[in-house]
Amino acid sequence: MDRPLYEKIADQIAHQVHEGIFLPGSKIPSVRKSSKQMEVSVATILQAYSLLEDRGVIKARPQKGYFVQEHQPQKIEPAKIAPAENDGNTHALLKRLLRPSQNDKLIQFDATVPASQFLPIRQLQRSVGRLMRLAPEICTAYEFTPGSLNLRRQIAIRMLDTGCQLQPDDITITLGCQNALMLSLQAVANAGDTIAIESPTYHGILQAIEVLNLKAIEVPCLSEGGIDLDLLDKAAMEWDIKACIVTPNNQNPTGASLSSPSRKRLIELSKQHNLTLIEDDVYGELSYLGKRERALKADDTNDSIIYCSSFSKSIAPGFRIGWVIGGHFQQRIEHHAYVQSLATPTLTQTAIANFLENGAYDRHLRKTRMTYQENLSRCQSLILEHFPVGTQVSSPKGGFLLWVTLPDSVNTMQLHEKALENGIGILPGLAFSLTSQFSHHFRLNYALSWDNKTDAALRRLGQLCHQ
Ligand SMILES: Cc1ncc(COP(=O)(O)O)c(C=O)c1O
Known part of the structure; x- marks a missing residue:
């Protein structure tokens, strides 16, 4: 099936951004100008721009136009496309990697659940208590x-x-x-x-x-x-x-x-x-x-x-x-x-x-989503400031998990060990594939109670990448 034109145009612009033709924060041509340049309809360009917004490549600013996002989404290298026989070791590796995420003495960037302050514990406590009394x-x-x-x-x-x-x-x-x-x-x-x-x-x-x-x-x-x-x-x-x-x-x-x-x-x-x-x-x-x-x-x-x-x-x-x-x-x-x-x-x-x-659920969701978004931008800025040059971070539009790609020279299994010694949990990229292609990646949970200690832990993690 041939891909629609707007998708091809979006890919072409994304490529230009990745090649540095349009720099982060810079304005890209207006919808009208692109439509003239490419000799396609305004509607097609609008669709392409909307797709690029979805992908986190550009952002619309009301009455100002479209701008390249400061934090560019990263490109993940293609995996080998062939069925992999499981070698039976996945569970053992994961058990070892996931164990620290249950240690609440660590800064739990490795957990896959939000910190308890983001869960409606008090309402549930009341409800469970009432149920046990009355029913x-x-x-x-x-x-x-x-x-x-x-x-x-x-x-x-x-x-x-x-x-x-x-x-x-x-x-x-x-x-x-x-x-x-x-x-x-x-x-x-x-x-x-x-x-x-x-x-x-x-x-x-x-x-x-x-x-x-x-x-x-x-x-x-x-x-x-x-x-x-x-x-x-x-x-x-x-x-x-x-x-x-x-x-x-x-x-x-x-x-x-x-x-x-x-x-x-x-x-x-x-x-x-x-x-x-x-x-x-x-x-x-x-x-x-x-x-x-x-x-x-x-x-x-x-x-x-x-x-x-x-x-x-x-x-x-x-x-x-x-x-x-x-x-x-x-x-x-x-x-x-x-x-x-x-x-x-x-x-x-x-x-x-x-x-x-x-x-109460929708109120609860509105509050948590706002905090996650604030934590996300703080987290992205700290990483870009303190991690090695060339580090890339994802730009999620929801949830609370960030994917970090470090330069090839940093092995995140080793980083994971060093981080644990420093009281910090991260989940290395090897946990997310049957192959070893994500050996310089890690995942970070930002649904944590964010304070100076969390900031310091991220800065420390950045230092550990250099050691
Ligand atoms: C993508 C995804 N699917 C499923 C699950 C499992 O969820 P549950 O804890 O409800 O079993 C998780 C938990 O981390 C997840 O991240």
Whole structure:
């Protein structure tokens, strides 16, 4: 499928920015001027500029025009596009790397959860206390799969913001998003099958692939635009790919989001190559744009996209409440869920349903998203000031994870060890791929209580890169 003209124009301008033709902070030609120069319509240029804004390359300033962003999104090097047999070591490496993230004596840049001050702990505490006093039977009854009807109703209401029109019966409650992803993979693939994943990707996906004896094709995820669709298309022509797991919003670890045209194209590709999309939307509620992006699932005309999410990143990771919308795989997913865990946690489901019902969730989200955005710009500036020349940082438009690319000479496994000795946790790039291509990258969580100590830790980390 030939790419639309505006996408080609956007790529051409992004290339000019990367080549330094347009410098960070400088103005690019107006829409009208570009339209004349390139002999295309004003509407096409507007579409190209809007795509470049989505990718974090340029920014519109009202009445002033379009400017190149100060912090340019980084380009992630292509991974080898071929199914990788899992060597069975992923879990061991990850266990070792993730252990420090539970040590609250460290500055936890390595955690994948926000600091407790960003979670509605007090409201949940009150709710759980009240439930235990007034309805103790909640602890003695099984809430069989698919889970609490009231919670599924609340989820169906919230999913309207993503463009999905659902019935509670379309939804199965799971033990977090990890469980939802596992169940989805089990429903669509058998041992030996090949799954396309973003590269770098969330390490839990690598572990699920390992334990299910699947093969992974790592498709580069560009921090300015998400999964590289041209390469996905190429890979799907060459290999028999059963499913593709994507995180369209604020991907872990790059923070990348897919633009609307890319979402459409991804759905087209999935139909064309008959591969099931597994949509992981665990960071979807944390968009700084203030409104939910449309889910892939909302444009699923043949009911074949599986949507997974949870409340772990915005309400309570320890409650382990997630959900899956399985489309025509729903029955298989529910069957697996039932056999694996029989029932779902009653107390935490009810507490979350009550929290969603009383309207406090949106207020809570507005506050946290604002703080994350403030932390992000502080973090980006500190890194660019104190880290080696050539360091690049991503520009997420939501979530709380930053992807840092250091010069090739810095090995982030070694940096991780040195950082631990200095009381600082970071997650090295090796945790996010089956290959060693991200050996000079690391991921940083900025949903921390930010103070002088955090600033000092980042400065120290910058010094450690030089040692
Ligand atoms: C992209 C992504 N998907 C899924 C999960 C798992 O979420 P949960 O804690 O709800 O199982 C995580 C957690 O870090 C994640 O980053």
